[in-house]
Amino acid sequence: CKGGSRDIEIHGNLFVAAGERAVNMGGSTGFEYFRPPLDMGAPNAEARDIRVIANIIRGATASLGFVGCVDCLAANNTIVDPGRWIFRILQETSSSGGFAFEPASGGRVINNLVYYGSGGSFSTHVNVGGGTDPGSFVFQTNLWFDHDAPGASAPSLPVAEQGGIVGQDPGLTDPAAGDVSITSASPAAGAGSALDDLGGDFAGACFGSPPSIGALEPG
Template sequence: MQSVTIRSGSELRQALQAARPGTQLLLAPGEFGAGYFLENIHGAPSKPIVVRAADPARPPRFSGGSVALHLARVSWLEIHDLVIEKMSQNGLNIDDGGQYTKPSHHVTLKNLRISELPAGNRDGIKLSGIDDFHVEGCHVARWGGSGIDMVGCHRGKIVGCTFREGGDNGVQCKGGTSEVTIQRCRFEGAGLRGINLGGSTGLEFFRPPVATMPAQARYEARNLTVEGCTFSGNDAPLAFVGVDGATVRFNTLFLPRKWALRILQETRLPEFIACRRGVLESNLIVFRSDSWGEGGVNIGSGTAPETFTFARNFWWCQDRPERSRPRLPSPETEGRYGQDPLLGSDLKPRTGSPALKVGAHALPPTNL
């Protein structure tokens, strides 16, 4: 692998334009400004183009512009160990350059720290038309829209990331997004909705294009998985919104402000499916009766809540244990209600807890 040390913004721009498969760009400590737009950056299998900090303990800093980096039509690209802050729009944009049938692909983001974005539709990481992607160990704080927003992204994994003090939601999967797993992440005050499983997207932005999706079975998102995550301080940790199949298992939901989950339909055209086929199993939910609306589940019109499946979840009403049983849209199998899970300050059950087999800490190693 060829390594090139980069010490300025002009050097970075030139090096990215010239990079070939196997090139590693090592960014020296210091300020790199913002506003880089580049396209057609392509590594190769086993020879990615890598942009990373020369010294991860002193990461390069991008600040003071509209977007730090906007990369279009890329493949086999990795970005590691950067600090991005105080942008007026999004922190990092990666997309397909508007070529909706030719996605960018094999993109890896690791250990990015993104923060201080204004209110409104401003996202920490914006991914549009990306296939086969991996986001790991990133920290996103104080953003307006989504910590990570995906539009038409497929076959991806978001693992070990932290989202704090956000705006609308921590992670959003919409616009035809499918086959995405969100695993072992923390959502701490991460917006009104911790994870938006689906959403509402203008028809012109779907990937694949709406016209190519099955008639009468179009969806905002499909086949999503959330597992091993911890949520605290959200209005609703989970929102199923026009999604066709989403499995939520082995997560800890601690003191939501209104509901454990929402089942909604925001894209209401007749050719779109009603929100359906959600699965919640082996989750640990701790709540208070004075912050618990509609029995814990908010159900909007135009949805199919009867298709949701509930199994082996552990429900504990902290201030009124006798009110621990939620009001679910379909019967739960082997649910447990009204027992103190004996959580420690780290939200993990202590020795002797009746909740040792549920929640984020109990995600089986085979799921990792």
């Protein structure tokens, strides 16, 4: 979703070992390919209002990238074992040639269930590049569980999180076999924040009130 993309929802998908970035909100686009065309009289962005909701993301070097995107959302995704980073905040297209570009900014990371291992090639929870505005991001009611070192599950984030759950095993049914469902006994059940953006969960069921954290309500 780049080149001037706007108002796109990526919902209810399964991503398995999906390369460098399983979902890239924004990116890098040659100026002649932007649609609508770039505007010299207003700030431009690679993408705006991209919403990544209720997906299951297994593997990939990074699960989600906010790359020159403005006001984008990652909510209620279940993220399992990213290789190096969970989230990336980057700027690959900068102001030049008379065109001004806004930095990656205004991102919201809410109600995501992150089940990861800090061993191996894992680097950091959020990789922040230059020319971005990480202080404008919101992190809220995400669950973070490092299955290699549960006591070290606390994420390193660019801003303080509101209501995060840290170090509590979400009780995924069988993550090694790809079953990332939860039960009503999970600390993720009913622990999320209400969002107007939410429709159905990964399986098409309605989210609860309040919603669970992650892509699936308890079965």
